[in-house]
Amino acid sequence: MAYLGTLSLILITTALAGQLCRRFGIPAVIGQLLVGIILGPAVLGLIKTNDFVEIFAEIGVIILMFMAGLESDLGLLKKYVKPATSVAVMGVIVPVILVYGFGRLFDFNNEEAIFLGVTFAATSVSISVEVLKELHKLDSKEGTTILGAAVIDDILAVLILGALVSVFSDVAQAEGGHVQTNLWAGLIYQVLFFGVIYLLFKWIAPLLIKLAEKMTIPSAVILVSLVICLGMAYLAEMVGLSGIVGSFFAGVAVAQTPAKNEIDENIEPIGYAVFIPVFFISIGLNMTFKGFFDDLVFIIGLTILALLTKWVGCGLGAKLLGMDFSSGNIIGSGMVSRGEMALIIAQVGYEAHLLSSKYYSGVIIVIILTTVIAPFMLKGAINRQRKLGAN
Numbered sequence: 001m002a003y004l005g006t007l008s009l010i011l012i013t014t015a016l017a018g019q020l021c022r023r024f025g026i027p028a029v030i031g032q033l034l035v036g037i038i039l040g041p042a043v044l045g046l047i048k049t050n051d052f053v054e055i056f057a058e059i060g061v062i063i064l065m066f067m068a069g070l071e072s073d074l075g076l077l078k079k080y081v082k083p084a085t086s087v088a089v090m091g092v093i094v095p096v097i098l099v100y101g102f103g104r105l106f107d108f109n110n111e112e113a114i115f116l117g118v119t120f121a122a123t124s125v126s127i128s129v130e131v132l133k134e135l136h137k138l139d140s141k142e143g144t145t146i147l148g149a150a151v152i153d154d155i156l157a158v159l160i161l162g163a164l165v166s167v168f169s170d171v172a173q174a175e176g177g178h179v180q181t182n183l184w185a186g187l188i189y190q191v192l193f194f195g196v197i198y199l200l201f202k203w204i205a206p207l208l209i210k211l212a213e214k215m216t217i218p219s220a221v222i223l224v225s226l227v228i229c230l231g232m233a234y235l236a237e238m239v240g241l242s243g244i245v246g247s248f249f250a251g252v253a254v255a256q257t258p259a260k261n262e263i264d265e266n267i268e269p270i271g272y273a274v275f276i277p278v279f280f281i282s283i284g285l286n287m288t289f290k291g292f293f294d295d296l297v298f299i300i301g302l303t304i305l306a307l308l309t310k311w312v313g314c315g316l317g318a319k320l321l322g323m324d325f326s327s328g329n330i331i332g333s334g335m336v337s338r339g340e341m342a343l344i345i346a347q348v349g350y351e352a353h354l355l356s357s358k359y360y361s362g363v364i365i366v367i368i369l370t371t372v373i374a375p376f377m378l379k380g381a382i383n384r385q386r387k388l389g390a391n
Helices: 002-023 028-039 051-070 074-079 081-105 110-119 126-134 141-168 170-175 177-214 220-238 243-255 260-285 296-320 325-334 339-351 357-390
Strands: none
Touching: 002 028, 002 051, 002 260, 028 126, 028 260, 028 357, 051 126, 051 220, 051 243, 051 260, 081 110, 081 141, 081 296, 110 141, 110 339, 110 357, 126 141, 126 260, 126 325, 126 357, 141 243, 141 296, 141 325, 141 339, 177 220, 177 243, 220 243, 220 260, 243 260, 260 357, 296 325, 296 357, 325 357, 339 357
């Protein structure tokens, strides 16, 4: 029953750290990440990543993105689909090109350098969502553009990763056409998945919620909404997409039903009471200082480049579609975090021999650093916009 002690320690320390951070005007998520670093292998070693932590963390990020979908204005999302696409595409192109060049400077071969660029083209906005929610910017044009761009970015990253693995990895070389066939099959499944999303919006979600409202068991509507959330996340994973894509669209679909407010009010305590704190602390648990000083130049250089390429690339994408500098600054800052999406891509690449063991720990450290720094950048960008508005 050791996991009960682990969960108790996580919940009390994240609650205290979040409260302390808010007293100093810092996003609570920063405190939760730092708790993960301090309690994890990097410092005290009291908590280690295991199946229990990973499962709770996965549920946490799925619920967090479901809540983000619930709070997203679909009309606003449709309105900003063009800037979201522009932001996502520029946010992939700029990091891939510049980080590829950086990898070549450190003697990465061509395949490894391309993969390094793809790793830092990924975006994980779950932490940005938390900051946007905290500062009441989630339903703004900037927040909606970030969410839309993150979904497109996630899809692009997965498709590019699949293509890289099929073309360059040892598995692809050994299995040849079989891998290529699987890649095309995966693309077909993903297209079908978005067909299911259309059906979810049009018929499935409204019908299930209506049936739930007629049930006499307690919290039937909340239960059914969770089934939709987790079911769509599972389906997304089944077709090779991230589960957060499915849960986000599930939230958007459920938000179109009359039960939106009831679900929104009741799903938040479920997420924040247990699962979401475990997700944030799990990111800190991945931090390790092993090899830190040996690869210090690589880590510092790649961290700076990772921050700048997303900030500039995504900000430029917003500017190209007519947004002003302050909006572009917020969007660029909101897309900086690499989080669990980049960690997943890095692990897949490592197993496919597209990322060498020599630089693996350094890459993981940079992913964690961008995830920790991103909320500060986003909060600063939002505050600057508010000061300009006040003036």
